[in-house]
Amino acid sequence: MSAYSIGVDLGGTNLRAAAIDENGRQLDRYSIATPNREGSREEIVAGIVALVRGVQERVGAGELRGVGIGVPGYIQMDTGVIVSAANLPFTNFPIRDDVQNRLGIPILLENDANAAALGEHWMGAGRGVNSLFLLTLGTGIGGGIIIDGKVLHGFAGMAGEPGHMTVYPDGNPCGCGNQGCLEKHASATAVVAMARLLGLGDNRITASDVYEMAVAGNGRAKVVFECMGRALGIALANLINLFNFPLYLLSGGPLPAWDMFAPTMFAEVKRRSYTYSRTETKIEKATLGSEAGLYGAAYLPFQRKDTEPSMRLEALQEFNDSR
Amino acid sequence: MSAYSIGVDLGGTNLRAAAIDENGRQLDRYSIATPNREGSREEIVAGIVALVRGVQERVGAGELRGVGIGVPGYIQMDTGVIVSAANLPFTNFPIRDDVQNRLGIPILLENDANAAALGEHWMGAGRGVNSLFLLTLGTGIGGGIIIDGKVLHGFAGMAGEPGHMTVYPDGNPCGCGNQGCLEKHASATAVVAMARLLGLGDNRITASDVYEMAVAGNGRAKVVFECMGRALGIALANLINLFNFPLYLLSGGPLPAWDMFAPTMFAEVKRRSYTYSRTETKIEKATLGSEAGLYGAAYLPFQRKDTEPSMRLEALQEFNDSR
Numbered sequence: 136m137s138a139y140s141i142g143v144d145l146g147g148t149n150l151r152a153a154a155i156d157e158n159g160r161q162l163d164r165y166s167i168a169t170p171n172r173e174g175s176r177e178e179i180v181a182g183i184v185a186l187v188r189g190v191q192e193r194v195g196a197g198e199l200r201g202v203g204i205g206v207p208g209y210i211q212m213d214t215g216v217i218v219s220a221a222n223l224p225f226t227n228f229p230i231r232d233d234v235q236n237r238l239g240i241p242i243l244l245e246n247d248a249n250a251a252a253l254g255e256h257w258m259g260a261g262r263g264v265n266s267l268f269l270l271t272l273g274t275g276i277g278g279g280i281i282i283d284g285k286v287l288h289g290f291a292g293m294a295g296e297p298g299h300m301t302v303y304p305d306g307n308p309c310g311c312g313n314q315g316c317l318e319k320h321a322s323a324t325a326v327v328a329m330a331r332l333l334g335l336g337d338n339r340i341t342a343s344d345v346y347e348m349a350v351a352g353n354g355r356a357k358v359v360f361e362c363m364g365r366a367l368g369i370a371l372a373n374l375i376n377l378f379n380f381p382l383y384l385l386s387g388g389p390l391p392a393w394d395m396f397a398p399t400m401f402a403e404v405k406r407r408s409y410t411y412s413r414t415e416t417k418i419e420k421a422t423l424g425s426e427a428g429l430y431g432a433a434y435l436p437f438q439r440k441d442t443e444p445s446m447r448l449e450a451l452q453e454f455n456d457s458r
Numbered sequence: 459m460s461a462y463s464i465g466v467d468l469g470g471t472n473l474r475a476a477a478i479d480e481n482g483r484q485l486d487r488y489s490i491a492t493p494n495r496e497g498s499r500e501e502i503v504a505g506i507v508a509l510v511r512g513v514q515e516r517v518g519a520g521e522l523r524g525v526g527i528g529v530p531g532y533i534q535m536d537t538g539v540i541v542s543a544a545n546l547p548f549t550n551f552p553i554r555d556d557v558q559n560r561l562g563i564p565i566l567l568e569n570d571a572n573a574a575a576l577g578e579h580w581m582g583a584g585r586g587v588n589s590l591f592l593l594t595l596g597t598g599i600g601g602g603i604i605i606d607g608k609v610l611h612g613f614a615g616m617a618g619e620p621g622h623m624t625v626y627p628d629g630n631p632c633g634c635g636n637q638g639c640l641e642k643h644a645s646a647t648a649v650v651a652m653a654r655l656l657g658l659g660d661n662r663i664t665a666s667d668v669y670e671m672a673v674a675g676n677g678r679a680k681v682v683f684e685c686m687g688r689a690l691g692i693a694l695a696n697l698i699n700l701f702n703f704p705l706y707l708l709s710g711g712p713l714p715a716w717d718m719f720a721p722t723m724f725a726e727v728k729r730r731s732y733t734y735s736r737t738e739t740k741i742e743k744a745t746l747g748s749e750a751g752l753y754g755a756a757y758l759p760f761q762r763k764d765t766e767p768s769m770r771l772e773a774l775q776e777f778n779d780s781r
Contacts, residue, residue: 289702313730379612407636
């Protein structure tokens with residue numbers, strides 16, 4: 136049996152774990168609803184530990200290379216501390232060491248958007264592509280940058296925030312203090328906001344409703360997706376001119392509306408990036424969906440040799456030897 | 459005596475070479491006017507060979523690690539071919555192998571803007587900083603991206619084109635096909651164009667004239683630099699949100715006007731990038747000026763061990779042994 140690792144996706148709604156082998160084959164998986172009562176931090180950590188132990192027991196034999204956890208928040212990479220997390224009760228919490236101490240297995244952390252990018256690189260639409268940019272369209276717009284197979288973190292762990300690129304200098308005000316941020320013009324939230332402004336519905340309308348209207352031929356709904364495509368195109372052209380990666384991936388809820396926003400998006404990119412026009416640059420749908428983060432988390436232990444201090448590798452050796 | 463390398467800066471006006479040791483000390487340098495008659499390609503190549511030999515002879519003893527050449531054009535990195543070059547008679551010309559064959563010394567090529575970024579990283583304002591972005595303001599706006607001490611080339615060697623980032627989606631049309639490119643709003647050329655539009659002078663006015671007017675209190679000239687600062691600020695905020703590097707450097711002709719454009723630039727960056735507001739991110743003047751490319755070219759052989767095939771290292775060994 137080949138070596139495997141366990142990936143954990145700590146989401147606001149679900150807490151999932153999967154054992155995945157070196158070839159990307161899922162050996163076992165399990166998920167629970169993320170404990171979300173007041174003061175549920177201990178429950179969440181205990182849940183992670185229980186999930187990992189459960190998966191590990193069911194897999195049985197095989198060399199466990201480590202556990203990777205994808206976290207929806209801001210992580211201090213060197214200390215393994217969650218500084219803050221969206222919708223989760225973690226503030227300045229040393230989750231890596233805490234889980235590591237309980238499990239006795241080396242733990243690796245990654246931001247969830249970065250983990251998703253890594254997952255797509257390993258087993259998704261970016262398989263075989265060394266450098267790529269993943270944009271995740273949702274409430275906001277997140278992203279992950281993979282260069283030569285590794286996540287670009289930046290010096291403070293804040294690299295890859297395409298959602299706050301300025302696409303319209305005098306555009307829609309954003310909570311970050313800026314105006315015209317990409318995510319104010321191209322996220323699922325932005326689609327809903329535009330639809331409401333165009334009188335397509337009230338506060339119960341969803342991005343998916345707007346899509347249905349566009350498919351049914353509603354001109355204003357079509358305009359919403361054209362505007363989304365234009366903003367995405369401006370941003371993607373910038374990314375292409377800066378990074379010259381071979382691949383840019385889009386994922387997230389609005390992906391089914393691809394046919395509605397993609398034509399405008401491609402037209403903008405073509406016009407605004409001569410690098411795009413002159414090279415085999417690809418803009419594609421991500422393929423792993425919500426599984427991407429799980430794959431990326433599981434990939435962390437496999438790529439660790441290059442990137443982590445040997446100390447932890449030794450601890451892992453001991454752990455495997457002791458079994 | 460310590461090891462040294464020779465950096466060559468192939469400019470449209472001057473052809474320069476300098477022997478620089480591992481510690482960044484210049485041992486010798488020489489420059490000639492770049493031959494610019496019709497069909498002067500052979501003269502230029504012969505000039506490079508003569509400059510390198512001359513510098514090498516005057517340095518005398520010492521281990522030569524190689525020769526790096528900075529080229530103002532588009533290079534195929536793997537083949538060492540200049541695909542095209544601004545103001546120089548090179549089209550699909552295998553300059554690396556040609557010079558290498560004549561000199562019998564391993565040659566490394568780099569685009570001039572990338573070389574300048576590498577030079578600032580090695581011996582300039584970016585000394586001790588592993589990852590940085592250099593923007594060179596001139597006729598256009600070029601740039602170089604250094605990540606963990608290495609140039610980011612992109613898959614087609616076209617990474618780092620900040621000049622064509624869209625800062626105003628409906629802005630000034632650019633020769634690249636886009637509108638509102640950064641370089642149409644913040645280069646020396648853009649400063650002149652704005653000044654003319656504001657009635658500050660005719661086609662003989664220079665960016666430096668506009669600066670003198672602003673210093674003398676001319677309100678319209680001040681507005682020109684505020685507009686330049688705003689465009690730079692929008693672009694820099696995007697770069698900071700994407701890369702989260704600790705350092706962004708500006709170089710080029712308009713640098714003396716720093717006090718005129720920097721206040722608006724910093725105000726925009728602060729407003730548009732929460733990463734900037736929350737981290738110790740620095741935006742500074744580059745310090746090597748036109749020497750940056752020469753230093754960067756000379757640095758190439760020193761960093762080669764990590765990045766180049768061993769074959770050429772062996773060739774270099776033979777070369778040094780044979781002396």
